[in-house]
Amino acid sequence: MIDKLRNKSASEIVSALIKDGFVLVRQRESHRTYSKGQCKVTVAYHHLRDTFPIGTLADIIKTVGWNENDCKKLGLIK
Secondary structure, three states: OHHHHOOOEHHHHHHHHHHOOOEEEEEEOOEEEEEEOOEEEEEEOOOOOOEOOHHHHHHHHHHHOOOHHHHHHOOOOO
């Protein structure tokens, strides 16, 4: 599944987080922390068009607990 996530921009990841119910709770320079219940994830980017390395995407997905179906539902993969 992680192969299908290549070249995802910060705006796509942030949009998926917001669709899933995460809200921005803190911002310090380029680090933005989103929270949903007890789950918190920090996404670091300078511009919404920035893309993430595959390892960073995998960590974000693991932290928020998304599976392949969740990624499809959120529009990250087809």
